[in-house]
Amino acid sequence: MTLPPQPLSPLDGRYRASVGLLGDHLSEAGLNRARVHVEVEWLIAQTDRRAFGSSPLDEGQKAALRAVVTDFGQEAIDELAGLEATTRHDVKAVEYWVRARLADLGLEGIAELTHFACTSEDINNLSYALTVKQAVTEVWLPAFDAVQEALAGWATEARDVPMLAHTHGQPATPTTVGKEFAVFVHRLRRLRAQIEGTEYLGKFSGATGTFSAHVVADPSADWPEVSREFVEERLGLTWNPLTTQIESHDWQAELYSRVAHVNRVLHNLATDVWTYISMGYFTQIPIAGSTGSSTMPHKINPIRFENAEANLELSCALLDSLAATLVTSRQQRDLTDSSTQRNIGVAFGHSMLALDNLRRGLGEIAVGTAALEADLEGNWEVLGEAIQTVVRAEVVAGRSSIADPYAMLKELTRGRRVGQAELVAFVEGLDIGAEAKARLVALTPAGYTGIASQLVDRLA
Structure with missing residues (x-):
């Protein structure tokens, strides 16, 4: 049994509501309307400059000619399809269609300026x-x-x-x-x-x-x-x-x-x-009413x-x-x-x-x-970066004599889960200044976001 005509592409079928507006421009019909627009404007441009002794169209004639573009619809689409079936050439079909509109408007005198000196x-x-x-x-x-x-x-x-x-x-x-x-x-x-x-x-x-x-x-x-x-x-x-x-x-x-x-x-x-x-x-x-899985509700x-x-x-x-x-x-x-x-x-x-x-x-x-809070609370070891960075700053400032802060934190945290109590005890035993130690003891994963919030403000 032969199916009735169906869209081959899902863009023209199932998803047409989401993408249909593109068809006003990027469809075959949209392309043909644009071709007509170009041909019409070229006609008007030539008469405006009095090419080969032609006379400028009056405003009414220009408006009528441009209306064939703005009124371009299904009748024009069908007529062009018929012309192309004979010409076997899409742009030549447009030229003939425009010439026919000139005849309709009583503008046969400028018909030979249609598609003048143009290649397709x-x-x-x-x-x-x-x-x-x-x-x-x-x-x-x-x-x-x-x-x-x-x-x-x-x-x-x-x-x-x-x-x-x-x-x-x-x-x-x-x-x-x-x-x-x-x-x-x-x-x-x-x-x-x-x-x-x-x-x-x-x-x-x-x-x-x-x-x-x-x-x-x-x-x-x-x-x-x-x-x-x-x-x-x-x-x-x-x-x-x-x-x-x-x-x-x-x-x-x-x-x-x-x-x-x-x-x-x-x-x-x-x-x-x-x-x-x-x-x-x-x-x-x-x-409401949607189904996520056909078997797992x-x-x-x-x-x-x-x-x-x-x-x-x-x-x-x-x-x-x-x-x-x-x-x-x-x-x-x-x-x-x-x-x-x-x-x-x-x-x-x-x-x-x-x-x-x-x-x-x-x-x-x-x-x-x-989930966000649980993951933050379950990964206190991410504060290892903060701790070793502060220790390095303290060493430079002369408030610590720790030889290799990074290696020390790597030994404590790499591949391991470290909780709050363990990190606090570790910080308390560090050879660093009191102010830096207090800052680290007060730090939590949820509070270790730097200036992330302020960076969002750069979008304004």
Whole structure:
């Protein structure tokens, strides 16, 4: 039995609610709308400069022409699909579709300015730059910011909550829960600034980047300046003056590498939180009606963080491939980029899905106070660092004659559990000044967090 049509990708099926907004930009329909936008603006730009004796369109005509972009919907999508079935060429189908709209608007007189002196890649590279820019700034970055805000909230809320650290998986100098979240916020803010500063480059220079057809058609025009003005002032992109047939895609490689870097930092977050949940440092808040296990009713599985982890890995695999392959093209061009770029939306979709799960997961956990306190109380040996450091300071100050403070504390604590009473007795017998001794006797693992709390304030 044949199933009715089903989405092949889970991004368009099970997870559509989480990633659907990307489809407004990074789908085939979004790409075609951007192509129409570029073609329409090029028409208007040419008439504005009275190219080849044409006259500027009046404001009503410009508005009507631009409306074919803003009103681009299912009817246009279907009509373009029909045209492409005949042309076997997606950009040529867009050109014919725009020409038909000119006829509808009574503007047949400028029909030959449609796609004038353009190679398909002039339209495509600008369209991809527009759609990726819109997807990043209007959809992906807001989702990313929501995760950052959740992390910053955790950093502030848990600013003073002491936590036993684990370096190499072993008990180590305590920190605070808030400070550990603050580390992630700081890392992500740096990366966000880099992504926000992305240059979205575009070329508009003909079949091999030489303006050859342009110059033959009008030798008197300053075609590089016409191109620059169109790309930068009309489309809001950054003009690339030196290219082959294609824009070289370096900006895409830079952007995708940065987004992949963000993904990997978030992957680190997901695995850390998952581990802390398994240790009891965080507890999961039960959600009414949800099931953690099909057979073990007591369980609340950390599925938000597991789902995020998997999708971040998938996103990175695609982004890494895009960044590695798009910067290479045989001679003046080949079509490998045409196929790979159709997966940009999938790469961002898996990242978006991970962001959604992380945001929701961070809202479904609470501090596991009992486990945090128990681990701190059970690991007094972590104060060995503090004791030997104070002793070394006392030696330098001339208030102690202890020969090797580190070796002395290593002998006492390495590979051993040492309790409060034992440490206090040890400190009391040290050859150090009274003030330093009092400081050490009063110290507890929960109080040995340095300025962790104040470091969180650097996020402000």
